[in-house]
Amino acid sequence: MRTQNHPDYLVSTQWLASALSDRDVLVFDCTTRIVPDERTIYRTEPVIDRFLAGHIPGAQFVDVQKDFSDSTHRYKFMLPPADQFAERASAFGIEPGKTVVLYSTMDPWWATRVWWLLRVFGHERVVVLDGGFDKWAAEQRPVETGPALPREPGRFTVRFNPxxxxxxxxxxxxxxxxxxxxxxxxxxxxxxxxxxxxxxxxxxxxxxxxxxxxxxxxxxxxxxxxxxxxxxxxxxxxxxxxxxxxxxxxxxxxxxxxxxxxxxxxxxxxxxxxxxxxxxxxxxxxxxxx
Structure with a gap:
């Protein structure tokens, strides 16, 4: 069934630049790379090195496989148990009232994967940065280097949508x-x-x-x-x-x-x-x- 459009699920670099000072806006880099592997055809790994070299100010890094996937499942990137997801989301400061902005470098579907996960577990205020870090950097907007700055934990509320x-x-x-x-x-x-x-x-x-x-x-x-x-x-x-x-x-x-x-x-x-x-x-x- 089709209802109203939701172009607001996608935000521009200009919008984010104006929102960075808002304490209720949380930014996350979700970048993962696919690496050829002779034994398994390919493997995936979090691109933390690129995050350390430069990221959007105030952003945290999400390791999609480690942080937001079921580590006990035989298949990669499976939906984690609700309590596990809530624990990790809370550690990142995600809670009701916070707007989550997701981006990735290279392939943008790592950001949309986390968008989907947050929506599955009931967090409505989540958006994707159009063009990701590539567009942000191309526009010569400010960046931070090094590890993410500490962030207060939150209390994520699970409302699972099967x-x-x-x-x-x-x-x-x-x-x-x-x-x-x-x-x-x-x-x-x-x-x-x-x-x-x-x-x-x-x-x-x-x-x-x-x-x-x-x-x-x-x-x-x-x-x-x-x-x-x-x-x-x-x-x-x-x-x-x-x-x-x-x-x-x-x-x-x-x-x-x-x-x-x-x-x-x-x-x-x-x-x-x-x-x-x-x-x-x-x-x-x-x-x-x-």
Whole structure:
């Protein structure tokens, strides 16, 4: 179902520059890099070195895997238990009344992943910085170096929203259903099963359609495309009157699709959290290529 647009989920560097002195505005760098690895195809690591070299004044650094993922799960970047998330969010000073601003360098979907996590656990006042640190630095705005400055802890309040999370069983039941639109956020060649990490088997969830996360951005500036252009990216899909489930490899790039759909006013959007890391590894589940 589509309600009103929410362009306010995305904030400009100019807006943030004017809000940095506000004690109720908390800024976080969520940058993670993907590193090729002969044994595991790739690995992920937090980009703390780049944060130490320069970050937006007052920002804290979030290690998405360590701070906001379930460290006991067999798959990476899985939704953590509510009490674990609340403990970490509180340690970062996040609590009701605080506006959380998220950014990343390079791939912006690390910021949208944390945006989704905070929304899942009930924090409404959370936004993404358009263009991330790349745009901030390009505009020669002030930066800090070194470790993050100490911040008073908060008291995060959990209000879990299960409608924003899709399970394997729900995705399986959605195949062939006229009530669900399943969207892959992977690149077209990965969607077709031609290249990229296969997570065990190449291809896509049957019946799913492709809206690559990268297609939602300006390739040079890494800023999001105008709202009317973003609307066109989804105009050919039956998202208006259906539940939408987004997926990718680990539920990271899928968060960019979910974020844009939320900006466009669609309020029945979920992420298949385990995504292809679970689906492709389970040979009992169907998969399509080509």
């Amino acid at each position: 409608r924003m999370v899709a399970s394997r069983d729900e995705v399986l039941a959605a195949i062939g259903s006229d009530a669900v639109c399943t969207i892959s956020a992977r690149l077209p060649s990965q969607f077709a099963g031609i290249d990229g990490n296969t997570y065990g088997r190449p291809g896509r969830i049957p019946g799913s359609v492709n809206v690559p996360a990268a297609s939602l951005l300006d390739a040079e500036t890494k800023t999001y495309l105008p709202l009317d252009v973003l609307r066109e990216r989804f105009a050919h899909l039956p998202v208006a009157d259906r539940r939408v489930i987004a997926y990718c490899g680990h539920g990271i790039a899928a968060s960019a699709d979910a974020f844009v759909l939320a900006m466009l006013g669609y309020d029945n959007v979920a992420i298949y959290d385990a995504s292809l890391s679970e689906w492709a590894a389970d040979h009992s589940l169907p998969i399509e290529v080509g």
